[in-house]
Amino acid sequence: MSLRCGVVVRSVRPRVFGKYLCSSVRAVSSLPDEKKGFLQNGPDLQDFVSGDLADKSTWDEYKGNLKRHKGERNPKILVECLTPDFRGDLKAIEKVTLSGLDVYAHNIETVPELQRKVRDPRANFDQSLRVLKHAKEVRPDVISKTSIMLGLGEVDEQVYATMKALREADVDCLTLGQYMQPTKRHLKVEEYITPEKFKYWEKVGNELGFHYTASGPLVRSSYKAGEFFLKNLVAKRKTKAL
Template sequence: MLLGDTCTRGCRFCAVKTAAQPPALDPDEPMNVAAEVASWDIDYVVLTSVDRDDLPDGGAAHFACTVRYLKQLRPSPSAVVRNDRPDPLPTIRQSARVTPRPLFVECLVSDFAGNADAVQCLALSGLDVYAHNLETVDRLQRYVRDPRASYKQSLHVLSLAKQFNSQLVTKTSLMLGLGEAPAEVIQTMRDLRERQVDVITLGQYLRPSKHHLSVVEWIHPDQFAEYRRIGEKMGFLYVAAGPLVRSSYRAGEYMMTRLLQQRELASRGP
């Protein structure tokens, strides 16, 4: 998790600590994270963070810098990178224990307050998957999320990411059991597909403490299976749906890796 451990927002489902002015960013974090992660024996990594509304770009440049460093250490040829800053990586290359194969990078990020420049900065950093969670259906947004977040803004951010980089896989997640109706979930899935969102995960909301939103309904596994069937029919490249599914679901990451590897091979041509 980048950008510190303190969030500037207070969503009613989340147990992360909050503050209006979190501690300053660690300028060495992008380089240190890249050097460490590049040494791991993994093919797929999810970088996520708290919301940082106190920063002009919401932390997008910090994220993008981390991704660029990772991709220089463990590149994937199909990644789209706009490298507009100095490259301090030669010293890292000499000391880092780098696993010699491509690393696919997913960034699960905030809405950056709808800042198009921030979205573009990250979308062109070389990442493979741009993830931003819609969390719930339109009607429940103000009840579930911080007032600074909105259904329309989240959809716009996901759409912008694809516009800035058509090669990106875009991804989102919904928590179910908060009082939404099946028709609302299906409409949300339609809205996402209209913005060319590629991947969706749907899981059961679990209350982190008695101070957070209560569970309204326990969704039956058969209903999750029906959402998966509907999503696949709509054209999502991948749908993970089940009571214990989360936005960084392990089986989902496996399928995402396969999807990205197939794209990688296709980009190389015959």
């Protein structure tokens, strides 16, 4: 069983991966009553999503409930949080990292050379890399995870250099998937990557030392097939810590 959550704090403006890849995330001043009740009474642990954690009191309540559900209901729950870059706010990164999660996920989306084309101008590769690196510095045992979308015009040398930089930043898990154009208003697909090429990048990821690399046309950051591996990795790290 896994618990995934998206996190937004007030200090961060709604952030979009450009007007191209995602719709914007809406930040609100407080958590609605129905969501508070949802947290207090126990969420559906497969589908729980939290995107409106805007103030400190609500964040503390969320963190407390998260730990309670893990400790009292099912200690085997795998908690993965997919976060924004918090505009480089290291304290925000630390809050999430120390909240009781198992997997800290933040997607870089594309290679450095295409960041301005693909993502919001406020986002950049170096800042995203700092997010992932700082999460590991705060909690060396946390599993860090990121995702790259292919087919946006990148070349092989750029993909390899990006993967190498991620591994040097101690990123544990990487997913690579095919970019698909959601609407005509979004960026066009520059190339449909072959299954063979995706298999090649999976091999490269394993050779670079990622603990887990998922690479395929339909792979996304929430790829379910990696859940079993992540749970085992979390269990091993917890055992080692003891």
